[in-house]
Amino acid sequence: MLDVLYFAWVRERIGEPRERVETGAATVADLVDELRAREDRYALAFSDLSALRVAVDQELAEWDSPLQGVREVAFFPPMTGG
Amino acid sequence: MLDVLYFAWVRERIGEPRERVETGAATVADLVDELRAREDRYALAFSDLSALRVAVDQELAEWDSPLQGVREVAFFPPMTGG
Amino acid sequence: MRVRVQSEPFDLGVELAGFGAEGDVGAQVTFTGIVRATGGLTRMEIEHYPGMTVKAIEKIAAEAMSRWALDDCLVIHRYGPLVPGDRIMMVATASRHRAAAFEAAEFLMDYLKSRAPFWKKEYGPDGAEWVAAKDEDEDALSRW
């Protein structure tokens, strides 16, 4: 079980800020594939990965980052702080 | 007649912050030569021109700057503001 | 080193009182980011990632402290609703010498722009829009 979080327009497209996901995905990319297959709103949110960033257990990560032992994955657009 | 001002260690070596000088010097360098010839304390203060800066009518100037029409000349070490 | 993420406004004078006072500090640099009314912007909403934000900024600040001879460093970043003229965030650096204080403040700003988990949504005459990250902000990181 994973906590999956969404921020900014990813959150708006998915329609919720977080959810618990039952998954055996080995990497972030696998998890994205699973989510995309669920519903159109997921397919839409994840249609262009180059416009997205991911954090694994609250650290910036890559699409091929492993999910073993991970509790929390977050998807969001490039950050615009400052 | 010129107002001649001294700052920092130039002031300390000359022994006064300003004086009125009767001079026909054409340039700053000529004025320096006149002052140097006056007394040891002037010769000492002006012994190394590379360690000095000059302002003519309150603008930074050069040793060969003309003194025609000038009211005020100031001598001082390189500035240490900020 | 002090990092704070908050919805409340902050006062620069208050935040800087005693800042870096323990070191032999000769130079303090601050940067303050302010909401602009560009394009008729009426308000802004800043979203952040509560579990990650402070950690991510602390990591950036620790990097600044290790790369420059800083005596202290401070980052405050707001989230929530803001209007033009509001202060969004500030950084402050304290060092013996001005070059280190300036460079570290610029480094902090460049990294906060692209590596701290904040997202800005702008509300203006044409509706609401998420601010897009700029290529130049990403490129700015390459100089460090």
Place this chain on the structure above:
Amino acid sequence: MRVRVQSEPFDLGVELAGFGAEGDVGAQVTFTGIVRATGGLTRMEIEHYPGMTVKAIEKIAAEAMSRWALDDCLVIHRYGPLVPGDRIMMVATASRHRAAAFEAAEFLMDYLKSRAPFWKKEYGPDGAEWVAAKDEDEDALSRW
């Protein structure tokens, strides 16, 4: 644009209240110079050239305003007796974008160091000494 030369202390928060408020300012940078206790320094005396100081700083500030897209710029410089921890001077710049605000503040500092008519005399355990201008400060001007 505001330039002040004074013996009195100043308060950063007070000076920045409303600073740049008239423009569409997104970025404010400040630099504050502070007396350090280096080498056992117990006090410092700053001499200046009253007839020239404000004019010289105004010229530097006007140059900064013309070279960068600044909405405002502020310089305060003290003279007279100071002790470690005292603020010697500050500059502030306000601009739409952070790069201009940072660069202009660094430019102002580099020029104030070597082109504003101030001289520092330091008093410490070995007596009094006029601070010598540093080659690196003169060299810093060449980058602008």
